[in-house]
Amino acid sequence: MSSILITGGCGFLGWNIARGLTQLGERVVCYDIKQPDPRLIQWQNDTTKIVEGDVKYFEQILGVIRDERVKKIVHAGAIVGYTSKVDKIIQYIRTNIEGTLNVLEATRVMDLDKIVFISSEEVYGTFQYESAKETHPVNPLGIYATTKCAAESLINLYYMEYGINCLILRTCWVYGPGLPRDRAPWFLIEKALKGEEAFLENGGDQKSDKTYVDDLVQAVRLALSNNKVKHRIFNVASGQVTTLGQMISLIKRIVPGARIGVGSGLLNNSQKVKMPQKGALDISRAREELGYQPQYNLEKGLGKYICWLKNHL
Template sequence: MKKILVTGADGFIGSHLVEELVKSGHKVRAFVFYNSFNTWGWLDTLPNNILNEIEVMTGDIRDPNGVRIAMRGIDEVYHLAALIAIPFSYHSPDTYVDTNIKGTLNILQAARDLDTSRILVTSTSEVYGTAQYVPIDEKHPFQGQSPYSATKIGADRLAESFYRSFSTPVTIVRPFNTYGPRQSARAVIPTIITQLLSGKEEIKLGLLSPTRDFNYVKDTVNGFLEIAKRDKTIGEEINIATQREITIGELARELIRQINPKARIVCEEERLRPEKSEVSRLLGSNEKIMHLTDWRPVYSLEEGLNETIGFFRKNMGKYKADIYNL
């Protein structure tokens, strides 16, 4: 079994990944964001039999020394630490550069110096911008339509440069929109669910016409694990996608149907993105991942939404449904 570091382990996807790695018998070091409350994010909610098997290390991905210490003795790194909220990137782009680009550089530099055997750098479908053709494969052009996506493009290209310049064993893993239990309220599915479960009959959203390709979080995590198993994925950029799209409006209506059919959708101007920044269509190709690995999506959107609703019913106290979460 390998010694694995997960950065961003306190977050949504990271906590699910840590949990699955422990269940698979790996030794896991979880790198979480230092804070004076000594909280470990979603790791704090894991059962004790899982949590007791994790080595938790607090720090800041922007600090090269802390990153280097965290990576000592590590075989593989799953790098998920990032700032991801698009609206907040309009407000604080400097922070996104420091976290997403410089943070990734810290991982790559340490991996090169420490001869780390494998690094998976987490990308995002937002790097493609609005689809110029569908399904979007890994050869699709990049377009930075928000400061967030621009910094993720920068991080990806740094990862590519280290592979090409120094033979650093990097894979760029590019999930399309992931959803499920533990997701933050700034994402669209938790936004809709929390408003519905709080009893609201006016569900406030932004633009309804964009389409997204939604991965249930367990399928995304399995994509990471399958990619990491194979040496032929080193040096590659690989989508994790269902190759199925749905509009935000259709998604909202399905959740309304499941939770409160009396609710209606209201478009709130505060939630609209600048016209040229909004990504109108994302529909990913999963041909490459299915060719290189044994990965297949297991969960339908309907199944994933059902499990996600169940989680939020039990955890509404952790969410603020009355405010717009940037």
């Protein structure tokens, strides 16, 4: 039986994607430098295999593809977040750019069927208009966004030169079971459930389209199976915009008595750099060509996530 390789397969996105694919009867190989979140390990079954490895090493990837009869890849492995430290920037480049190049070259050498690449709305930078289409100008701000943009360029090169079949999913602010606890502003939910007080000094006006992880999993499933698309880049989100202040209000409604809050303004990536202002993503292309239909607005998604988190604190 052939398998689907998921790079970063034990991370938050990768492990949720693995769960969704195995529910369809697929055999999945989770390729990662770490183990899954202990809170989610029960999702592993007979059709899920964990292989320790790093996308920075081409021969490792090639060996796994050969040994596990891989025919498709979901490339979710990446270092995420903001940094301005030079040593960290080098790590981002090696993992996010060189790692993508290794995945593409292994796909070419082994003549695989398809890659689905998990990208980000960060490639757009500050939104020039809403809702942002896939044709929105690309203006990456920060090393994470820059490496995602570079990875997309490599994918385009391999498509033009070698005909590599790769679809790019640009998603944003994904949340749900297994989300790393220390990510702002999501740690506020845990504070609310524990009855602890927490307040962010700024960020209440930060706008974004927030994606429940099951919707991203749906999009990955569709991208892997659909071979009749006109385009190769798709926005995947809820298609709705909310501010962080509105999100805090929803959390307080779901968790009565929650002592959390946020000040006005935008979130900061660092003391010097503010986070780019975002907005809703236009998901009409994914609807029309992939059949994507998001099932979660923010209130519904937060309710499901908070219900899960209550049992896993």
